[in-house]
Amino acid sequence: MEQVSFPPLSRVAICGGTHGNEMTGVYVVREMKKKKVDKVGCVSVMTVLSNPEAVNVCRRYMETDLNRCFPDALLSAPLTASSPHEMKRAHELNALLGPKGSPQAVNLLCDIHNTTANMGICFIFYRFDWIALHLFKYVQSKTSFGPVRAIQFDTPLSEAYSLESVAKHGFALEVGPQPTGVVRADIYNMVTETLDLIMEWLEQFNSGSVFEGGEVEAFRKTQSLDYPRDPTTDEITAAIHPQLQDKDFKLLRAGDPIFWPFTGEAVKYEGEEAYPFFVNECAYYEKKVAFHLARKISISLPSISVKKN
Template identity: 60%
Template sequence: MPCHTSPYVSKGLLCLVQLHSVRRLEGKQLEGGVKLHYFCIKNNDGISISASTGSYGRMRRHPWERAVRCVCGAGDGATAERERRGSPITESSPYEVRRAQELNNLLGPKGSSDAIDLICDLHNTTSNMGLTLIHYTSSDWVTLHICRYLQTKITKVPVRVLVLDVPISDAYSLESVSKHGFSIEVGPQPHGVVRADIYIIMKEAVDLTIDWIHKFNSGTVFEGGDMETFRLIKSVDYARDPETRSLTAAIHPQLQDKDFCLLKQGDPLFLSFSGETVNYEEEETLHPFFINEAAYYEKGIAFHVGKKMMLTIPTVQVQKD
């Protein structure tokens, strides 16, 4: 199998959007004279950057718009959003849009040679996602090898890899600014709540990510091979009243907390408030995830569905001068 080479990962960022951080991180000297700089985006004294200071005091995920979702816009209204973010910043511009442009200028600009090498965006979710690693492209071998490394090293919980296969130009979150990047979702954990088990899982994922970078920069060759991934297919909304758009059903108890289970025709999806069951009617078997995520109610998403795929990745090693 051909070997892919990539430059040192010398500038990295760990972005914490949880209210409770994993730990404070300092610069670390690696072998070969390379220094990995990594720091947190959070609301503590002495930290270099705060992504969205308005969220923390309100104990809410996003009081206005989310800065990490505004950086490079995608999804509904993506074109309009990109045009808005490309317009001059004024005092009347939404706070999160202004902050997103500042972050893009600081950590990017996106798509440029000056962009930071790696961003790992840390999230908690109210869904029973376990440890899920999310990234945009199936051709970023550095990111995929980090994900594969975590899959092989972490045994306490299942480690799933979700590939969105979205062009980076249309990618919308903070990690899309860097040359390589992914987000970590750990759940279930409500916002504003500390759970020791979730803390431990996130910390292990962070430590192993740094460990992989250390080994890569030191010359370790990571052999290629197959890895299990999930591909996003579509989103499913709640059952709603056709006139008022109010919810008429909740996630069915048999589906609740069953993220990444196999969804087959006839399986229950929703339980209406009048006691009726709404079943899955499609023939294709898929895997639901982000089931009943609190932040998705306003987006009209009850859960996403995806398809399990095997991905073959090449051997990688650091590009030497």
């Protein structure tokens, strides 16, 4: 694969509080603002508390999920007095950090999230973004903790619904397990170390270093499974089985137990081999998702470098 070059990555946004009760990003952004971290070497850094109203009341969102408000169709739709708070905020963030798909958009956006699932640290992206994938590869090779994984959602960029899609290059940094409304030192330190490594990589990239290509492993989402439900009341009738709980990214085979009914026998998995993730994520109960499934893929990265003037 030939070497690919990109313009300098001189404008970076670090965002937190897109979900107001996911506290690592909230505190990372607050601390960066206190320390007036607005430039690292030749990189201009913008720190953004994405949904301050939700942060103030420690809620995921005020009216609707902000991290579902960024597909092109919603960003181009006119706002009205009755538009949800988060939709109005999405338009503000798009103006500040984008506009999405435009030459004015920030070069790189990292949006920090927490999950109650036992997922460690994950880079989540929509497309084969060579910048995001090289950053993942670099962080994976340098961290003092582990594991670090990559998750790909196979969604066209125009339909990509989360905040990082506004930037030229972007990813969500999903870290857990951490309860909502809580900050944990170990999770916080994992994120700050990751951000330090990202800034280190950016300095090297902008200075002309060539980053060699290679193979990276990622998990591509294939489907979502809901909890068993009562057909009359729609209430959940089972919990995640103890053998699956906290086993994100462990290979799931047909016949493995996945749900523990409140009455009756264990429900077993009937599909093809897959890797579960976001297992028993608190915020996904309202979305009727018990966990996502993924298949493991290998991605061949080209070598990359900065474009010379």
